[in-house]
Amino acid sequence: MNSIHDFTAEQDGIRLDKWLTEKNNEWTRSAVQDWIKNGHVTVNGQPVKSNYKIKENDAVSVEEPELQELEVTPENLHLDIVYEDEDVVVVNKPRGMVVHPAPGHPHGTLVNGLMYHCKDLSGINGVIRPGIVHRIDKDTSGLIMVAKNDAAHESLVNQLKNKTTRRRYEAITAGVISHDKGTVDAPIGRDPQDRQKMTVTEHHSREAVTHFQVLERFGRHTHVACELETGRTHQIRVHMKYIEFPIVGDPKYGPRKKHSFPIEGQALHAAVLGFKHPRTEEEMLFEVEPPEDFKACLRHASTFSI
Secondary structure (H helix, E strand, C coil): CCEEEEEECCCCCCEHHHHHHHHCCCCCHHHHHHHHHCCCEEECCEECCCCCECCCCCEEEEEECCCCCCCCCCCCCCCCEEEECCCEEEEEECCCCCCCCECCECCCCHHHHHHHHCCCCCCCCCCCCCCECCCCCCCCEEEEEEECCHHHHHHHHHHHHCCCCEEEEEEEEECCCCCCEEEEECCEEECCCCCCCEEECCCCEECCEEEEEEEEECCCEEEEEEEECCCCCCHHHHHHHHCCCCECCCCCCCCCCCCCCCCCCCCEEEEEEEEECCCCCCEEEEECCCCHHHHHHHHHHCCCCC
16 A cells, blocks of 8 residues: 655755655655656645755645565567667567566566566666666557667667657557648646646646658548657657547547457557667668558558548
């Protein structure tokens, strides 16, 4: 069971995450920042960011999650390895696979498979997320890059921060998009009404930019390519909902009407991944076709009349 801790601030101007670690020296700053990010910390009843500066008499409430020990067990999951060398691995992740262990998903994750496939993974993200540079959602298929050492990890993370990587997705949306291409430039933050969801908001949000291009129009749906300029949680799913063309099959952000598409989860596939090799600086570019269930959705979309 989670523990609730309530505090009243007696001073001004200290960052919230720093102040809380001073209140309880058993809490690490990274753990507190994670709790804040996931809505477990409120100030005067409202979620805030880690860099919030406390004010005298602020009422701070912390819901400390119960510790759950997670152990990563190597598992032979027959990963689809697209590329591998001494520094990086590129994997074509199947739909339905979680990237790293977490409460509720201790086994069968990409990390479990990677631990079996190769013993040398970067340790920057700790024992639960070794080698993981970026993530794609459980029910999104496609390409993900993994670092095999810390130098490679730092290089790939910096490329993501500097927006020099290429990440192109294919999706099927509800509704027919009339523009051939466009850009959604709308900040994303956690939905204050539902902490399990993200939303377009100016409140405690981060910059998010998605470029899209229509690949094919059907009677009631659109096959689109989406290029990420930034990489926020659920970014494409949130942005397509925001412009009123949600991705079919999406359980969080999809159309309200129950869909009949032959797919479990959102019709979203990470098709293209490009980056500069962390050691050789060679430009690397990988592309994989959507899986069969995605192709089946395209065939299904083609059966609808206008």
